[in-house]
Amino acid sequence: MTLTLAHYLALGAGLFVIGIFGALTRRSVIGILMSIELMFNAANINLAAFNRFLHPEGVTGQAFALFIMTVAAAEVVVGLALVLAIYRRWDKVYMEKIDILRG
Amino acid sequence: MITAIAFYLMAAVALVSAVLVVTLRNTVHCALFLGLSLAAVAGVFGTLGADFLFASQILIYVGGIAVLMIFAVMLMGRTADLTLRQVNQEWLAALLVCAITAAGLWRTAKAYLGTAAASAPAPATKALGRLMLGDYVIPFELISLVLLAALLGAVFFTKKEEGGKT
Numbered sequence: 001m002t003l004t005l006a007h008y009l010a011l012g013a014g015l016f017v018i019g020i021f022g023a024l025t026r027r028s029v030i031g032i033l034m035s036i037e038l039m040f041n042a043a044n045i046n047l048a049a050f051n052r053f054l055h056p057e058g059v060t061g062q063a064f065a066l067f068i069m070t071v072a073a074a075e076v077v078v079g080l081a082l083v084l085a086i087y088r089r090w091d092k093v094y095m096e097k098i099d100i101l102r103g
Numbered sequence: 104m105i106t107a108i109a110f111y112l113m114a115a116v117a118l119v120s121a122v123l124v125v126t127l128r129n130t131v132h133c134a135l136f137l138g139l140s141l142a143a144v145a146g147v148f149g150t151l152g153a154d155f156l157f158a159s160q161i162l163i164y165v166g167g168i169a170v171l172m173i174f175a176v177m178l179m180g181r182t183a184d185l186t187l188r189q190v191n192q193e194w195l196a197a198l199l200v201c202a203i204t205a206a207g208l209w210r211t212a213k214a215y216l217g218t219a220a221a222s223a224p225a226p227a228t229k230a231l232g233r234l235m236l237g238d239y240v241i242p243f244e245l246i247s248l249v250l251l252a253a254l255l256g257a258v259f260f261t262k263k264e265e266g267g268k269t
Contacts, residue, residue: 002107002219003106003107003110003150003219003220004215004216004217004218004219005212005215005218005219006212006213006214006215006216006218007110007114008147008151009208009211009212009215010209010212011114011117011118011147013205013208013209013212014118014121014205015117015118015121015140015144016204016208017201017204017205017208018118018121018122018124018125018201019121019125020197020200020201020204021125021194021197021198021200021201022124022125024193024196024197024200025125025190025191025193025194025197026125026189026190026191027187027188027189027190027191028130028189030130030134030172030175030176030179031125031130031133031189033172034124034125034133034134034137034172035124035125037137037141037164037168037172038121038124038125038137038140041140041141041144041164044144044148044156044160045144045147045148048148048151048153048156049151051151051153052151052152052153052220052224053215053218053219053220054218056220056221056222056224056225058230059227059230059231059234060234062153062155062156062227062231063231063234063235063239065153065156066155066156066159066231066235067242067246069159069160069163069164070163070246070249070250071246071249072168073163073167073168073250073253074249074250074252074253075253076168076171076172077171077253077254077256077257078253078256078257078260080171080172080175080257081256081257081260081261082260083175083179084175084178084179084260084261085260085261087178087179093179093181095191096191
């Protein structure tokens with residue numbers, strides 16, 4: 001039962017698919033943000049696994065995973081600030097209620 | 104052998120708690136399980152030998168993002184939410200999308216079924232530091248600019264407007 005690259009890719013695919021399901025079906029904005037975090041993690045697992053199995057002499061994949069982590073942190077900070085501003089101003093949490101741009 | 108056991112354990116924890124994150128009704132429980140899932144992903148990084156990623160995953164994701172999520176949930180919490188449906192009507196279509204995506208991803212992944220690791224993992228922190236301040240110094244500086252912009256944006260969006268308009 002030796003571990004291959006396909007094991008890690010399958011784990012990443014599973015996490016990514018669960019994240020897609022959450023982003024498509026959750027009603028609250030925070031739930032969607034959490035699902036997006038799951039998808040970022042799946043991408044990071046894939047990058048680190050490709051780095052380990054296909055290019056073990058370098059660390060470029062891990063460097064990219066670090067950049068993705070930083071971008072994810074920035075994204076979640078701005079996203080939660082927007083969510084809080086919407087909540088304070090209109091008292092709305094659920095996606096289908098936030099429709100002021102509807103014509 | 105130990106690596107394989109650790110991988111299967113961490114993968115099971117990550118997948119099960121990820122499913123709970125997207126299906127549970129209580130958003131506080133969702134945020135807590137998100138923290139557990141992210142910690143299990145840190146363990147997966149550990150089995151890959153990515154020591155710096157392991158540490159920064161725990162510092163940034165478990166210590167930062169999951170806690171931030173819990174804060175936001177508590178700031179926006181309403182007791183009525185505990186009994187409401189948290190999943191919309193489109194779950195069947197979403198399952199279809201997920202099945203198609205999973206099939207496509209698996210077609211790609213199964214090409215690597217025979218790719219085993221050639222050598223034992225080496226510590227990566229020193230090489231990462233050299234890469235970040237060598238070849239990747241411009242993206243490294245740009246990412247700090249992105250963080251500064253995110254900080255300013257968060258302050259701008261959450262501050263109260265003057266004159267009591269908000």
